[in-house]
Amino acid sequence: MMVKFVLLGSDALLFALIAVAAESLWWARRQDHLRHAMGRVAGSGVGTASAMVLVVFLAVAVLDSVHFRPRLGAPQEAYAVDVLSALDAALTPLRTHTEKTYSAPLATHSFAREMQEGGEWLYPRLKYGGAHLGENVGARDADVAQTALRGLALGIVFGGLAWLAALPLRRRHPRVAWMAAFTALLAMCVAAGPIAALAQGYHVFGTDKVGQDVLFLALKSIRTGVIIGTLTTLIMLPAAVLLGIVAGYVGGWVDDAIQYLYTTLNSIPGVLLIAAAVLMMQVIIDTHPEWFATSAERADARLLALCAILGVTSWTGLCRLLRGETLKLREMEYVQAARAFGVAQLAIMLRHILPNLMHIVLISLVMDFSGLVLAEAVLSYVGIGVDPNTISFGTMINAARLELAREPMVWWSLAAAFSFMFVLVLAANLFADVVRDAFDPRLG
Amino acid sequence: MFAYIVRRLLYAIPILIGVNLVTFALFFVVNTPDDMARMQLGVKRVTPEAIGKWKAERGYDRPLLWNAQAPGLGKATATIFFAKSVRMFAFDFGRADDGRDIAREIRGRMGPSLAVALPVFALGLFAAIWFSLLLVYFRGTYLDATGVVLCVAMMSISGLFYIIGGQWLVSKIWHLVPISGYAPGLDAAKFVILPVIVSVVGGIGASSRWYRTIFLEEIGKDYVRTARAKGLSERAVLFGHVLRNALIPILTGVVVLIPTLFMGSLVIESFFGIPGLGSYTIDAINAQDFAVVRSMVFIGSFLYIVGLLLTDISYTLVDPRVRLG
Numbered sequence: 037m038m039v040k041f042v043l044l045g046s047d048a049l050l051f052a053l054i055a056v057a058a059e060s061l062w063w064a065r066r067q068d069h070l071r072h073a074m075g076r077v078a079g080s081g082v083g084t085a086s087a088m089v090l091v092v093f094l095a096v097a098v099l100d101s102v103h104f105r106p107r108l109g110a111p112q113e114a115y116a117v118d119v120l121s122a123l124d125a126a127l128t129p130l131r132t133h134t135e136k137t138y139s140a141p142l143a144t145h146s147f148a149r150e151m152q153e154g155g156e157w158l159y160p161r162l163k164y165g166g167a168h169l170g171e172n173v174g175a176r177d178a179d180v181a182q183t184a185l186r187g188l189a190l191g192i193v194f195g196g197l198a199w200l201a202a203l204p205l206r207r208r209h210p211r212v213a214w215m216a217a218f219t220a221l222l223a224m225c226v227a228a229g230p231i232a233a234l235a236q237g238y239h240v241f242g243t244d245k246v247g248q249d250v251l252f253l254a255l256k257s258i259r260t261g262v263i264i265g266t267l268t269t270l271i272m273l274p275a276a277v278l279l280g281i282v283a284g285y286v287g288g289w290v291d292d293a294i295q296y297l298y299t300t301l302n303s304i305p306g307v308l309l310i311a312a313a314v315l316m317m318q319v320i321i322d323t324h325p326e327w328f329a330t331s332a333e334r335a336d337a338r339l340l341a342l343c344a345i346l347g348v349t350s351w352t353g354l355c356r357l358l359r360g361e362t363l364k365l366r367e368m369e370y371v372q373a374a375r376a377f378g379v380a381q382l383a384i385m386l387r388h389i390l391p392n393l394m395h396i397v398l399i400s401l402v403m404d405f406s407g408l409v410l411a412e413a414v415l416s417y418v419g420i421g422v423d424p425n426t427i428s429f430g431t432m433i434n435a436a437r438l439e440l441a442r443e444p445m446v447w448w449s450l451a452a453a454f455s456f457m458f459v460l461v462l463a464a465n466l467f468a469d470v471v472r473d474a475f476d477p478r479l480g
Numbered sequence: 481m482f483a484y485i486v487r488r489l490l491y492a493i494p495i496l497i498g499v500n501l502v503t504f505a506l507f508f509v510v511n512t513p514d515d516m517a518r519m520q521l522g523v524k525r526v527t528p529e530a531i532g533k534w535k536a537e538r539g540y541d542r543p544l545l546w547n548a549q550a551p552g553l554g555k556a557t558a559t560i561f562f563a564k565s566v567r568m569f570a571f572d573f574g575r576a577d578d579g580r581d582i583a584r585e586i587r588g589r590m591g592p593s594l595a596v597a598l599p600v601f602a603l604g605l606f607a608a609i610w611f612s613l614l615l616v617y618f619r620g621t622y623l624d625a626t627g628v629v630l631c632v633a634m635m636s637i638s639g640l641f642y643i644i645g646g647q648w649l650v651s652k653i654w655h656l657v658p659i660s661g662y663a664p665g666l667d668a669a670k671f672v673i674l675p676v677i678v679s680v681v682g683g684i685g686a687s688s689r690w691y692r693t694i695f696l697e698e699i700g701k702d703y704v705r706t707a708r709a710k711g712l713s714e715r716a717v718l719f720g721h722v723l724r725n726a727l728i729p730i731l732t733g734v735v736v737l738i739p740t741l742f743m744g745s746l747v748i749e750s751f752f753g754i755p756g757l758g759s760y761t762i763d764a765i766n767a768q769d770f771a772v773v774r775s776m777v778f779i780g781s782f783l784y785i786v787g788l789l790l791t792d793i794s795y796t797l798v799d800p801r802v803r804l805g
Contacts, residue, residue: 296494296495296498297498299495300495300498300499300502301502302784303495303496303499303781303784303785303788304499304502304503304777304780304781304784305740305743305777305780305781305784307746308761308773308776308777308780309777311761311765311773312503312506312507312773312774312777313506315765315768315770315773316506316507316510316511318519318768319511319515319516319519320510320511320515322519323511323515323518323519406635406636410638410639413638413640414638414639414640414747417640417747418746418747418750418762418765419762419765419766420765429638433638433640433644437640437644440644440647440648440652445648450644454637454638454640454641457638458636458637458638458641461635461636461637461638462632462633462636464636465632465635465636466632469632
């Protein structure tokens, strides 16, 4: 074996989530009302276009979730301690080409002056940024323009091919808004083409304080955002669904107890509850170093714990919604008929109530995603988010914000983090709107 | 009405007790005071004596729930639970790790928090209602569609971007106001104005879109059609009828936030260096001062419950059809 695969907790959950999502899609296809709603999503241009953007981001996250430890060279018959992901391997030049410190986007020289051997203060030449130019630094602008154009052409060709591939799809499923989806893909190819071409020889978004490529960091941040946005909802889902249905269906003191539980949790301001819980978790993790074999595992445990904590603070809203809906469904004729036939309580809840709540679950899953991605950035800034060693939008912003005071300013880390986050959240928001409009029966 | 308020107040008590139990469990049962001491003093190379001293200084050296050695009533009161959690109901929060009285600190910091939070609340509400009314006035046109897309786009931008961008543009490039800081009295204005603007701009997207749906729901109702049928202009319909009725869900929806304004905003206050409760909490989180965080959790929950109570009362005040039984 060349590599030894490592399955972190969050990887397993992410793959499980994708499997569950695929399975539920398959199930929903056979439910008439859900199939109609899905058809409405697929028929909306905004829906398919934003879904395409989300799929690309998700693909990056999945690629970044395949972890392994590479085999070391011949003398040692062992595996490296560092855990890499498939994305790391794919982006190897970006990952390993670290400079000494800050450098501006596409720069050939470092951002900070350094004392040279002759006692002069000069901007040292970057080790990798524009290295192929050699000493002929003046040719940079022409080279950048040429490379960007080449990348643009490649992006257009690639996106155009995908676009053409959509034509037969359109003939087979004429009601799906394929053109919008593939136009979004084309737009992404056009944007990614020049970046990918330039990334071969330059640091497209510059480098950060310790010289890491900002483009690489931004791509790595996607996984953290996606994990927090999806796993949080996944973790809280069982509790919210179970308690919501039981409270609404059983009623009586059970209902009172569950209502009391979520009102109490809801009364604690979210940020403070998260802060308190994260502080406690930190103490646990710090006092039990023996639980984690590698630092990647420790960071992953903290990420999962953060998801769980965010889940605890955010399940109350969904639980209340489900309880209210169950109260309504309980009085429906088909439920009464089932009861009259002597169907067991549990079977009624599972077979007659739960499937009719799925649209609420789905809507809250997509609606929560964007908020959670944004929350991660804020929480990491406050110091109660992910592990400082985990690459995320929050840690990127946190590391970069003090450098705004520098003269001239270091703006590229912030710009990259904010723009990647903006595209992800905007796509999620637009998609969530389409899903809600399609699945919410009240909006007809 | 009076009986209703009393009943709601009584209903709030078990919730507060629940909050207290949750925080107690979180801070003392999940981690023992020994863990906390080790954390504060450094995990490695810490003697049991140092831990004992740390605990004694902060009153964590007693049993958690039941002190069998203490005489009489002390069995229940000479415990961590009584000293740290029960006393909170009397707003006695004890001392922070740096020895300062927490209650006093909170009283002093409420002012700066309110100086930012109140204008943000009022201006934000006003701006969002105004903007959404504008969208509703032009409903079905490109202006409306553009406005909604703008709202979604503004919602999708991280709040940190508004703060950092605002500080950079207004303070660093234009030199209009100081980047951060605070001064008491009227001098506070020049420090407060930027955080207020940033918060209002950052929040307008989400709330405008929300209010717009409320307005649109209202505009489809029968009385609006009647108002139009009797020949009222669109403006008179919107401001005279729709606005007044749509304000009911909007205002009752935000009443719950009013008491929590005292808490201030964590992120805004720490970015702009405003010595309010938000930055107090952040400092406590960073210094891992558990006593302060615990107190803030309690106060926050208390204020939220007060907000829920006010919400229920406000329903009866604005909508006479709602009868409280």
